Amino acid sequence: MKSLKNNKAVGHDEQGMALLVTIMTVSLLVAVTIQFHKTTWQQFVVANNFKVETQLGAIADSGVNIALTLLQNDGAENTSDSLVESWATLGQEPVENLFPSGSLQVQIVDLTGLLQINSLVQKKDETTGAAGSSNSESEIRQLFLNLLLSGAFPIEDETEARSILDAVVDWIDADDKESDLGAENSYYQSLAQPYSARNGPIQYIEELLLIKGITPELLFGSGEYKGLADYVTVYGNDGQVNINTAPLAVIKSFDSLISDELLEKFDTYRKSPEHKESLEKPNWYKEVDGWPGDIVLEAKLLTTTSSYFQIIATGTLDxxxxxxxxxxxRLKENEIKLFGRKME
Structure with a gap:
């Protein structure tokens, strides 16, 4: 009788052990299955993201190529550049029919319409020592000073504006002679984290933040104030501004007597396709209704032909x-040279 009970006990123990082993096995299989599913899903997500990113990159690159072709064709057909041409209106509507999925937005910004920061210091002729450009530094610097004092930026007075202008000049020029209100290496080397002035052309717009007096608020704008970066460029050195495409604040920097009402008429005139032929001449502004005869923009600082353009192409998918x-x-031979590619 005792032996029979022992046998039953052993049987129950074996059944319990088998159940425990079964539960552990099932748990292990479930864990392995979940991990496999998680790994597979992650791989799928990574592969899908790579696919989408590749598609987006291809769409954006297509936009750049479209813009380059447009600029080349425009250069071959026209001798001037204005806001009534096809390259200038390219970004008004997204392009949606070129791709099976996704859309494209392309914008071309004329950088020749901006003030050239590096033209503040004109290149010198190695043989004569004279400025290599016909445009004097004093006239170009006056444009920058007028822009800084326009009220569009967080600048308190003329002294602050002149100190910023002098500091930029000192940053660019090759010598270590400090301008009246500027800053040279002695100033930058005295900072907590010292560095040297470039003593050469500024390479990128963010470099201006290294210069004494230029803050992020001044360069990029803050609240009611505009950003200086919207009106200046590091490309070009001849000091000429395309009157057909320049922001109105840049036009006003030629003469502070130009009223907002006159600027509005000026802008309307240059955006009218019927005036396309007139816009080939830099002095077309004199034909604007009500333009005063005593407001004459410095002719040698004006042009209607552009060389530098910023292309912004955005591909969108979902x-x-x-x-x-x-x-x-855009070179004289209508060839294209590319700079500073960025991808976001």
Missing amino acids: SLARRVEVVAE
């Missing part, structure tokens, strides 16, 4: 986007 920026220089 809720994702890829943005490509590149600067193109």
Whole structure:
């Protein structure tokens, strides 16, 4: 009788052990299955993201190529550049029919319409020592000073504006002679984290933040104030501004007597396709209704032909986007040279 009970006990123990082993095995299989599913899903997500990013990159690159072709064709057909031409209106509507999925937005910004920061210091002729450009530094610097004092920026007075202008000049020029209100290496070397002035042309717009007196608020804007970066460029050195495409604040920097009402008429005139032929001449502004005869813009600082353009191409697919920026220089032979490609 005792032996029978022992046998039953042993049987129960074996059944319990088998159940425990079964539960452990099932648990292990479930864990392995979950991990496999998680790994597979992660791989799928990575592969899908790579696919989408590749598509977005291809769409954005297509936009850059479209813009470059447009600029080349425009250069071959026209001798001037204005806001009534096809390259200038390219960004008004997204391009949606070129791709099976996704859309494209392309914008071309004329950088020759901005003030050239590096033209504040004109290149010198190695043989004569004279400025290599016909445009005097004093006239170009006056444009920058007028822009800084326009009220569009967080600048308190003329002294602050002149100190910023002098500091930029000192940053660019090759010597270590400090301007009246400027700053040279002695100042930058005295900082907590010292560095040297470039003593050469500024390479990128953010470099201005290294210069004494230029703050992020001044360069990029804050609240009611505009950003200086919207009105200046590091490309070009001859000091000429395309009157057809320049921001109105840049036009006003030629003469502070130009009223806002006159600027509005000026802008309306240059955006009218019927005036396309007139816009080939830099002095077309004199034809604007009501333009005073005593307001004469400095002719040698004006042009109607552009060389530098910023191309901004954005590819969009579902809720994702890829943005490509590149600067193109259109040479006299109508060839294109690219600078500073950025991808976001």
